[in-house]
Amino acid sequence: MTIQPGTMITEKEIVYLADKLCNGDRIELAYAKRFKEKIKQTPYAENLISRRYKATRQIQACIEAAAGKPISTILQ
Numbered sequence: 001m002t003i004q005p006g007t008m009i010t011e012k013e014i015v016y017l018a019d020k021l022c023n024g025d026r027i028e029l030a031y032a033k034r035f036k037e038k039i040k041q042t043p044y045a046e047n048l049i050s051r052r053y054k055a056t057r058q059i060q061a062c063i064e065a066a067a068g069k070p071i072s073t074i075l076q
Contacts, residue, residue, distance in 0.1 A: 009066065013059045020056045021071075029072055031056060 020031050028034070035053040039046050064070055 007062055009059065009062050013062070017056060017059045017063065020052075021075075027075060029075075 021027050021029065023034065032053070035049055035056075039049050042049070060071055063074070067074055
């Protein structure tokens with residue numbers, strides 16, 4: 001999944017990002033740490049996990065660009 005800022009975001013991308021921001025019943029904006037932990041747990045899947053991390057960052061950037069504010073502010 002490759003998303004560029006300015007691209008129309010669909011419900012699919014919003015749900016994808018929401019899934020990555022949720023950790024149990026909490027919202028965690030520091031998802032990079034969880035991706036790193038996942039790579040440590042499953043190093044054979046590093047390429048796939050890295051692609052998912054990149055997609056998550058791209059979707060977040062598109063949403064922030066469209067909203068004109070960071071995710072942390074949007075979720076308050």
